[in-house]
Amino acid sequence: MNEPVRSILRDCLRxxxxxxxxxxLDEQLAAMTASPSDKSLHVAxxxxxxxxxxxxxxxxxxxxxxxxxxxxxxxLAGWSVADAARVLLLASLPxxxxxxxxxxxxxxxxxxxxxALYRGLPVYPNSDALERQVGEGLRGNxxxxxxxxxxxxxxxxxxxxxxxxxxxxLKALFVGSRLSPIVGLDERANDELARIMIDFSHERRAAGRxxxxxxxxxxxxxxxxxxxxxxxxxxxxGDCFRQAAALGLAASPDPAAAAVLDRVxxxxxxxxxxxxxxxxxxxRCA
Amino acid sequence: MMFIDPHAHMVSRTTDxxxxxxxxxxxxxxxxxxxxxxxxxxVGSYLDYLSTLVGFERFRAGQFGIRHYCTIGLNSKEANxxxxxxxxxxxxPRFALKEGVVAIGEIGYDEQTALEDKYFRLQLDxxxxxxxxxxxxxPHRDKKRGTSRSMDVCIEHGLDPAKVVIDHNNEETVRECxxxxxxxxxxxxxxxxxxxxxxxxxxxxxxxxxIIVDSACDWGxxxxxxxxxxxxxxxxxxxxxxxxxxxxxxxxxxxxxQSGQMKEADWLNPVDIDQRALYEGNSILRGGREPxxxxxxxxxxxxxxxxx
Ligand SMILES: [Zn+2]
Numbered sequence: 001m002n003e004p005v006r007s008i009l010r011d012c013l014r015x016x017x018x019x020x021x022x023x024x025l026d027e028q029l030a031a032m033t034a035s036p037s038d039k040s041l042h043v044a045x046x047x048x049x050x051x052x053x054x055x056x057x058x059x060x061x062x063x064x065x066x067x068x069x070x071x072x073x074x075x076l077a078g079w080s081v082a083d084a085a086r087v088l089l090l091a092s093l094p095x096x097x098x099x100x101x102x103x104x105x106x107x108x109x110x111x112x113x114x115x116a117l118y119r120g121l122p123v124y125p126n127s128d129a130l131e132r133q134v135g136e137g138l139r140g141n142x143x144x145x146x147x148x149x150x151x152x153x154x155x156x157x158x159x160x161x162x163x164x165x166x167x168x169x170l171k172a173l174f175v176g177s178r179l180s181p182i183v184g185l186d187e188r189a190n191d192e193l194a195r196i197m198i199d200f201s202h203e204r205r206a207a208g209r210x211x212x213x214x215x216x217x218x219x220x221x222x223x224x225x226x227x228x229x230x231x232x233x234x235x236x237x238g239d240c241f242r243q244a245a246a247l248g249l250a251a252s253p254d255p256a257a258a259a260v261l262d263r264v265x266x267x268x269x270x271x272x273x274x275x276x277x278x279x280x281x282x283x284r285c286a
Numbered sequence: 287m288m289f290i291d292p293h294a295h296m297v298s299r300t301t302d303x304x305x306x307x308x309x310x311x312x313x314x315x316x317x318x319x320x321x322x323x324x325x326x327x328x329v330g331s332y333l334d335y336l337s338t339l340v341g342f343e344r345f346r347a348g349q350f351g352i353r354h355y356c357t358i359g360l361n362s363k364e365a366n367x368x369x370x371x372x373x374x375x376x377x378x379p380r381f382a383l384k385e386g387v388v389a390i391g392e393i394g395y396d397e398q399t400a401l402e403d404k405y406f407r408l409q410l411d412x413x414x415x416x417x418x419x420x421x422x423x424x425p426h427r428d429k430k431r432g433t434s435r436s437m438d439v440c441i442e443h444g445l446d447p448a449k450v451v452i453d454h455n456n457e458e459t460v461r462e463c464x465x466x467x468x469x470x471x472x473x474x475x476x477x478x479x480x481x482x483x484x485x486x487x488x489x490x491x492x493x494x495x496x497i498i499v500d501s502a503c504d505w506g507x508x509x510x511x512x513x514x515x516x517x518x519x520x521x522x523x524x525x526x527x528x529x530x531x532x533x534x535x536x537x538x539x540x541x542x543x544q545s546g547q548m549k550e551a552d553w554l555n556p557v558d559i560d561q562r563a564l565y566e567g568n569s570i571l572r573g574g575r576e577p578x579x580x581x582x583x584x585x586x587x588x589x590x591x592x593x594x
Contacts, residue, residue, distance in 0.1 A: 046384065047383065108337055109341070110384040111340070113384070142341070142345045144345075
């Protein structure tokens, strides 16, 4: 089932490798499909960066287009050659026993390995069975590992229940990660998450700390009643903060939101003209 | 001046120590796998410890602009628990190829028992097989004999002395280390191992060609600024700057750089993507965090009352 994806990854990799490296990779891939011993798996994963290097993978546009057709939302931005090789090795393993192996590998992974292990989630066999280990991955403290799961990775959108989803988005706020790279951020927004974010904004204001502007993206479509007051208040914050609050107001189903938005006609009009939207704001306020 | 502390048990240290080390010029640390001050009772706690060394601690150091490397090994004290030792020996090949592992270590003798000898030898063979340098912990008791014996066994197993660091040297052991072509490391550890005034005299007497200074800071009363303070004292007392640079920076890099896992570019110019994700260079600040304020002298003062 993941054969087309593996072939895209292999093409991206081969474009970055010399002949000896290609040969090494092909040998390892052949060994993976033949149900390797634990030791040969560990050695292959450990040797990947030493043999192939860690240069940026930088796939070309054609490969990215093919990939988008296979695994929508999956981003290879920031991937190294070693990441792609590790993911491809794992994706080539037999389905039987994969979940146990994945768990075992995660438990002894170094940071770079952890990042690769989780980035590859969308293409592993039996990916349903990995959800619990992915939850463990989110509990760690290394931001880059958290982002390997939360950013540019459609696994969470597809597999997480509401609780795990909510806590992943909240944790992104707490560790200083961006929300916009979360695949499915708008589709999976919900009432409960909006309520928790409002509480979070109150805590931050009470502590005299800034309220991250991206929360209004999750709050807006569910903003009613007193939540409109919170959005109105955020209009008094700085540049990115007030523009995000305006976008939140524009998304609110509560008629009171429109009246508040009228207080900032220049932002209201920019939204209406399509000049101010989340993509533009995310790019500018990153 | 840049420094490397090539023997520091950072899991036992606080963020204040990392900040102070970074402010004093330490750009990289090497954390040898060791015991925890009390024996582990099962292999699972060893597995988690080794995972921490290649995982979270590496990340934590990077937050303070310090590069973290480690050595992997079964220490001599715990080699005496045979059931534990057997389990750990199965883990070591699994961890020795992780990113940033610069040696097998710290291994060697404690009481010089038969079991210590057995696992020391097995790990020397593994280091040879994986082409990794070795960091040797020399014993506190019967030190001179234990140090000679450690070197004898390395030679017997066919290791190149240029890939072996003999650590915790003193005035009595240094000559033999140097004469036999090993790296001679000194731990500036208050009261027990070596003080920095004595260290300066050793540099004056022997020069710095194969000499490495470290702090060995751990969970005991120890000094994470041991390398930086020794360097300053040595300069004050007239040791040439080039010799200080060798002993407190370059020799550690040359010895452990033979692993292929540690190079100057790691801290001067981190290029690859994985590395950038794990390292906050001194000029890079994370979103939302205040610039690092150089107020370290006040850090533990009650006069600095406001906590934000
Ligand atoms: Zn030590």
